[in-house]
Amino acid sequence: DQQVKQNSPSLSVQEGRISILNCDYTNSMFDYFLWYKKYPAEGPTFLISISSIKDKNEDGRFTVFLNKSAKHLSLHIVPSQPGDSAVYFCAASGRMNNNAGNMLTFGGGTRLMVKP
C-alpha cells in the first residue's frame, strides 16, 4: 500500500504560469515533507521542505503548502520556467526513535513539462 501518492503522473504548463503539483499521504506519523527534483539518470536534488508544525514554506519561486487534516501537500512554482521541466518527487519521513536513520518514503513522481 502506497503511503505517499502523487496522483498526476504528468503536468504540462505554459512558461510564466503557475505549476501546482499535488501529493497525498496516509501515515499520520509522517512529520516532515520534502520535494525533490530529478532529471533522468541523475540523483534527486532537494528543492524545498516543510515541517508538520507549519502550513506553508516559501523559497523564491517555490512554495509548499501542507494541509494536515486532509493529509495533503502541494508544491507551487510561479512563474514556471522551461528549466523547471523535470520529474518532481514528494517524500515524507517520520521521526525514528532508535537513531536508525531518516527513511524517506517517496511518491510516484510527477513529470512537469514547462512549454516556452
Next chain:
Amino acid sequence: DTEVTQTPKHLVMGMTNKKSLKCEQHMGHRAMYWYKQKAKKPPELMFVYSYEKLSINESVPSRFSPECPNSSLLNLHLHALQPEDSALYLCASSPSAGGPNEKLFFGSGTQLSVL
C-alpha cells in the same frame, strides 16, 4: 563540500560477475543510504547505515552486500545479479541518524545494467 559522489556512473555486468559500487561524502554526515530506482518508479530504500553500522535492511537479497568502511565511505558489493536488478542505484547521506527534519543528500547514481 556538499556533494555525495558515486562511482562508477555506468556499469554493465554479467550475471556471474562480481562488482562494487562506491559512494563518498565529506560533509561529516553520520547516516548513509542505498536506494534503488527502476525506470518511471520512485526510489526504494535498500539499506541504511547509522554511525557506520547497518541499521536497516529492507529485505534485500543477499546478492547485494553493503559495507561501510568508515563514516565517509559506503560500498555496495554485487554478485550473481539478475537482469531484473538493472536499475539506477542511488547513494544518499544525512547529517545524523534519526534527527528531526533532516533532508537526504543524493548522489548522481550508478546506472547498472545486468546482462
